[in-house]
Amino acid sequence: MADYVHEIRKLVGHRPIIMNTAAGILVNARQEVLLNERVDTGNWSLPGGYLEYGETYAQACVREYKEDSGIDVAIVNRIDIFDEGDVHYPNGDVTQTITGLFLVRQVGGQALDHATNETVRVKYFPFDQLPPLLNQQTQDMLEAARQYLQQQKG
Template sequence: MTQDYISYIRSKVGHDKVLLAFAGGILADQEGCVLLQLRGDKKTWAVPGGAMELGESSKETAEREFFEETGIKVEAIRLLNIYSHFDEVYPNGDQVQTLVVIYEMRALEEVDIIGFQNEETLKLSFFSEEAIAKEVTISDKHRLMLTEYFADSFALGH
């Protein structure tokens, strides 16, 4: 397959609701603040991650997507949770129920986020738990992931 999986599926079903698998990761600094990206499509803060391609594992997806969206090489060191009950509508009208596998990440190199930007990421920043609680531009799904991460308590059945 020469095109990405989402483009392939969308060529078949248009904007109709589909189930898609995603994976991402949470990377914390020495002070316990977590790295979030300001997304280019929705203009909201989010945990870095993205869609799984055919033939990829969720771990491979999380590591690849994290690098694509942050420029930081990481490795997944712990499975945190799987979130499967959230629906989304993207700005282009695509409807999806997401299945998201989230890992805790460890940086494989020095972390430098100054000036990183691309089509998917407008900005990167580290946030404390308190700052995230006050941030209004985080989706319910990402807020739940971060709440569970800071509590180090992960409920089954999301």
């Protein structure tokens, strides 16, 4: 069922809802993380998004990563599930997201070099020099990913 989110929003309007999302952590050789600047809110988040009906977290991560960044990825490992934090969208929608976070690796594609209907641009950032983020959950996911990557090194 494609466009599940729009179907739900037609039924509930701007009422706060709980939605499932998936996001990926892609790091470059300098251990910087790829983020996308969002069209809707003007801040930055991990490439990812809402699951469509019938999709797994991993499938949604791969699909949404391509949509948000232009990069084809494969799942390396699941890092964690995050279930705290609301997103308040400029159109009035409020959503509590339950996000499956995955470490991913690039298997094709290339970073967007133009804006889309969801992404202004993509850019790598050091974990200690992050831009303004979408919400606390995004910050929590980046911190968990930073710790995960440090554990993998040591």
